Amino acid sequence: MKFSVRKGDLSKEPCDLLVLNAFEGFKTFGGATASVDKAMGGLLLTLAQEESFRAKAETSFMLYTHGMIPAKRILLVGLGKEKDFSEESVRSAAALSLQKARSIGAKKVVSVVHGAGHGGLHPKQTAKAIIEGMMLGVYEFLRHKSSKISKKNPDEIILLTHNGQITTQVLNGIKLGEIFANATIIARDLVNEPAQTLRPIDLVNRTKAMVKATEGKIQMRIYNKTQLEKMGAGGLLGIAQGSDHEPFLVHMIYKPSKAKKKYAFVGKAITFDSGGLSLKPAEFMENMKEDMAGAASVIGAMSALPLLAPSIEVHGIYGVCENMVSGRSIRPGDVVVAMNKKTIEVTNTDAEGRVTLADTLSYAVKQKPDMIIDLATLTGACMVALGDEIIGMFSNDDKVAQNILEAAKLAGESCWRLPLVPQYRKTLESKIADLNNVSGLKRKGGAITAALFLEEFVAQTPWAHLDIAGPAFAERPLNTYTPYGASGFGVRTLLELVRNAS
Numbered sequence: 001m002k003f004s005v006r007k008g009d010l011s012k013e014p015c016d017l018l019v020l021n022a023f024e025g026f027k028t029f030g031g032a033t034a035s036v037d038k039a040m041g042g043l044l045l046t047l048a049q050e051e052s053f054r055a056k057a058e059t060s061f062m063l064y065t066h067g068m069i070p071a072k073r074i075l076l077v078g079l080g081k082e083k084d085f086s087e088e089s090v091r092s093a094a095a096l097s098l099q100k101a102r103s104i105g106a107k108k109v110v111s112v113v114h115g116a117g118h119g120g121l122h123p124k125q126t127a128k129a130i131i132e133g134m135m136l137g138v139y140e141f142l143r144h145k146s147s148k149i150s151k152k153n154p155d156e157i158i159l160l161t162h163n164g165q166i167t168t169q170v171l172n173g174i175k176l177g178e179i180f181a182n183a184t185i186i187a188r189d190l191v192n193e194p195a196q197t198l199r200p201i202d203l204v205n206r207t208k209a210m211v212k213a214t215e216g217k218i219q220m221r222i223y224n225k226t227q228l229e230k231m232g233a234g235g236l237l238g239i240a241q242g243s244d245h246e247p248f249l250v251h252m253i254y255k256p257s258k259a260k261k262k263y264a265f266v267g268k269a270i271t272f273d274s275g276g277l278s279l280k281p282a283e284f285m286e287n288m289k290e291d292m293a294g295a296a297s298v299i300g301a302m303s304a305l306p307l308l309a310p311s312i313e314v315h316g317i318y319g320v321c322e323n324m325v326s327g328r329s330i331r332p333g334d335v336v337v338a339m340n341k342k343t344i345e346v347t348n349t350d351a352e353g354r355v356t357l358a359d360t361l362s363y364a365v366k367q368k369p370d371m372i373i374d375l376a377t378l379t380g381a382c383m384v385a386l387g388d389e390i391i392g393m394f395s396n397d398d399k400v401a402q403n404i405l406e407a408a409k410l411a412g413e414s415c416w417r418l419p420l421v422p423q424y425r426k427t428l429e430s431k432i433a434d435l436n437n438v439s440g441l442k443r444k445g446g447a448i449t450a451a452l453f454l455e456e457f458v459a460q461t462p463w464a465h466l467d468i469a470g471p472a473f474a475e476r477p478l479n480t481y482t483p484y485g486a487s488g489f490g491v492r493t494l495l496e497l498v499r500n501a502s
Ligand code: BES
Pocket: 273, 275, 291, 348, 350, 351, 352, 353, 377, 378, 379, 380, 381, 438, 446, 469, 470
């Protein structure tokens, strides 16, 4: 699938499918669609109206041109309401258009640059959104299908514009869209992989492969169990002890020559969360291979940094293990000592993520970053609060929180700030240790008390915690470009963040 941009006339370009657009409730067409309709003698508008096509978001209308123009078929995609038009409408329309192109086996697709002429979108942003929507919208995880045959993608997709002045901007947007989408796909592939073939060592090896592909632009340090013992990573080791597979701590470093700032991205990495001895009921365990999605997003984001080349030093960190049941498992009531020397009573072994993050956040603090962002499939409670499509964000710093909300909006990843209320901190007190891993409030405010627990391990560092338990794994398609399965949520928010700051 090759993307390109060219100056040209849509009504004169031969192709298998010509993609045009309209806003919801259109009476007449505007811009590029109007000019093609004119070449079609007004047939496009007539047929669309006869078929009652309203151009709502996530809808489209296809017709044969019968030789009236060189394009064989036209696909009219709905952009939704003009007042709601944004990069997100573009991603959605672009994903749908490529899905339709695949369903008819189109080899050459020509598309308008949705919204470059109106809506106030920048041509670069628009082109980026088109590529993201297309690449993510046709994503499939076929590794474990015996027949790998799927619908074929077109060979070439040309973004055609009559305005020759924007082709460079569109080309830059195409490149950026490919970088953002590929990083998201890396995360999706990791999360979709069953825990059987993605054990802690496998996640480490796949990170190694990603780092190797950057040809020295990312450095990597790996700490094994013996080293973790020396470092005092009692949280990670404690949760890992019931599994047959060894835990690791992985530290990736992207260090440009003149860095203005230093960020640390930390990901939760439980390759499978059975709950441990506080065992999960069967239906809550089904998708627990997803419990390393935080780390997957960090790995995906790191892979893109050499290509984006921001002037920010970025540290990607995760502590990986499996939360299992055995005679060696950590027991409810056991006490572990985290890397920052705080002691934790593990009352519930299913609240394991925060215990491992206690160590990885402590390790991140030692790197003296200007900001830490952690991503974690941390609590079911966050899904009760916000549903399955929205990231719950917590921060000890209003500026950091604001920057993340802005980045998430640009990325099209819904994110909502939840309060880190200090009065709940006391509910994490333990009778025998410094902290309890669960709150006395039990399930009430569970996402908040989990975040308050994490805050104990970030010292004074400006920090944000993204609880991605809901959107990390889509149990139903969330939109046209987020199909069932791993979503890669978080990757593009992190990338927008470094892009904006550099
Ligand atoms: N990995 C889960 C959270 C989760 C739930 C992620 C659903 C994705 C989808 C986490 O380790 C967990 O089990 N949390 C418990 C905490 C409780 C024991 C305090 C929860 O949310 O129930």
